[in-house]
Amino acid sequence: MKLGTLGGTGRAGMMGRIGLFLLGAMILFALLGPLLIPHDPMERTGAPLAAPGDGHLLGTNDIGQDILAELAAGARVSLTIGLAGAAASMTIGVLVGVLAGYRGGWTDTLLMRAVDVSLTLPFLPLMILLGVFLGPSMSTQILVIAILMWAKVARELRSQILSIRTRGPVQSARAMGAGDGYILRKHILPMTLPLLIPQFIQAVTASILMESSLSFLGLGDPLAKSWGSILFYANARSAFLTDAWIWWVVPPGLCIVWTVLGCSFIGYWLEEKASPRLKSYAAPAERGARGWFRSRPSRTAASAAKAGETLRIDGLTVEYPKPDAQESVAALRGIELVVKPGEIVGIVGESGSGKTTLAAAIMQMLKHPAESAGSIRFAGEELTELSDRELRAIRGHRMALVPQAAMNALNPVWTVRKQLTEAITCHRKLSRAEMEKRIGTLLEQVGIESRCLQAYPHELSGGMKQRVVIAMALVNEPAFVIADEPTTGLDVLVQAEIVALLQRLQQQLGISMIFISHDLPVVKRIADRIVILERGAVVDEGDPEQLSRHSTHPYTRKLMDAIPSIGRLEQPLERPRPAQPTPSPEPLHAAAGR
């Protein structure tokens, strides 16, 4: 339960605080330093190259100017140029990005080619060239920074806007008749703002560094002190020949590091906040797929599986600890489930009922940070006690999963043949001829023509892809298959085909099956027994007919009653038909089919 707390939010939050402290201290130094330090950085106020000590906390440079005063003045210049450069490049970048992304068409093409050109310009030579050409001054520096940095901002913003433009809120506003101004103001800008803020901080970081480089190259304003120009003079006037570099070179260097580090930390923290999805990847914890599985030996011993049971689940509980709080969310609570050989058990539940978690728990593929307890026995073997190696020998071999959203389970750059070959060679070596034969059998079983072997997934229809995924599950003749939402997202015609296919396979191969779906009518059609899941617990169980006719459980009833009936119009529709144009349709009993 403590696993989740280490990573993610906490670490980023801490970095944010450190960053704010670093940057805040530097800003304070820039604001107050020149007021509090009694020396004028432009005047000779001490002996040349005086070591740090009385009167001059950080010593003096070769003409006797106070270094601390120089640093404070430099902080003002560096921060100003950093902010101004970042603001200028962001302004150009946002304008170009919004125009290109929102207008599209020719505007987009032209602007993006300009961006491409700008991104390929060699950065350092251009910087020097512009600096020399325009003459050293603060506005030159800001201009150079803006010219070098706008393109990256523009490109990232454009791709964001391209995707935002097609999203629901924008589409619905457009359907309400909203104009471009409204959509930009109310939808596009607010949605891009969380991305712009971290980008701005990044730009500040980059422009402070660029300012230092420009000044160090002697392209800064000769009348203004900046950290870069302090370094420039130190280098030019041979600070490194004496010990003076310790107080002349190191402090401005540290100032740059300090500020850049502060900005980077803030940027990291803001980025984390803007895209919280990073969080779930932040705590990978090097444990294996099932290191947190606590099995209860007492329990497993008690429930020795009876012979003739394919699968027996006892007291299975899966919890997801919340990252911050002590309590955890229970995805499954005390599941008891038996699958007999050759049986199709349908598991029905609405979203959030724990259906997919159940499939993952059986396959021992729960995702971090799930914690589970209880017993899962497959053909007499306690899965929760097996090693990863032993599990791999079972998974995809004796027990197979047809994963949810099968359309995405196929590798888009592999042909069907390659997908199937891969699935077979995971578990055994076959000669070429044997492989061909096996693939031929599989294709026949799932009803795919052999010419489809050369096809890539995008060339296949949804139903065909689903058949390929089923074939992949069957490659090693498993005794038990879990099909997770195998008909979801398919058209009703294809659903009927897939259900018929699974039924036929079950009869031909004698496999046992768990059929998980939210779609009760489909499950009723295929399952020998239905288990109803509600919020992680089994609330009802029985054969389809018995459940639909006799179950008194309120949730089961609710699900059953939600199936819209056709051809049973003697059940009155609660809705009075409008007087206009339709006459009330005649009742008719099951005209076609069953």
Next chain:
Amino acid sequence: MSHSTNRAESPPTEPLLAVKGLRKQYEASAFSSAGKEVLRGVDFQVQPTETVGIVGLSGAGKSTIGRLVAGLERPDGGEILYSGQSIGRLRGARRRQAASGIEMIFQDPYESLSPRMRIADLVAEPLRIRKKYRGNRAGLEQAVRTALANVSLPPERYMARYPHELSGGERQRVGLARAFVDPPRLVIADEPTSMLDSSLRLELLALMDRLRRDSGTATMLITHDLALAYRFCDRLLVLSDGEIVESGTPAQVIEQPAHPFTLRLVQALREFHP
């Protein structure tokens, strides 16, 4: 094309929406030289206060019809007459004026509501866009309250909340409130229930049905779910490969399908709804 001649198809009044020879083609991509023709000459009418269901498989062009009528895309051929006025190619303020009273309900309740806006602002958005109740905050708020109350979301509990605090069913109710806050004449509902759990589907459609009856609105219900369309529509149009292959009352379509495609569809349906 259809066998809808056996009943009074068009009452003497003018149809609210008349679609004639509607065509839409998506641009040729790098992979296919010829553009894909999604709609190949679609004709239909929607009478005031009528509910028309458009059913078909995915890729048949159902959603495209909705998007064309809602003005999210422009037709490549044919006409869309709304109250007798051609609106298919209008843009900007002229379109807003000519197409006033057309509302759309989107499929995905998680995606169509801006996560940054409160429920009150989301419901008020159509009114703000059309500059109604300008400078009349009390009136605007009252309209929002009424709209929320009409979809059984108590305004005082919901107005200040954000979409992520709501369940899918509640969000889709907000979608309904948005569509009905500015009394519409034609509501286009594109798969309004397909993302919802089945126990909520009938409930939401019943609610939509009540709202449209109370306000005398015509509805286009675009769905792949023939069973739902059967239950809630006055007339069904079956779309296959960009053409309307059958139209008639739900009872006619289900019980005496004339086109082979409809027959297959109905047979598949009966597999799961014995």
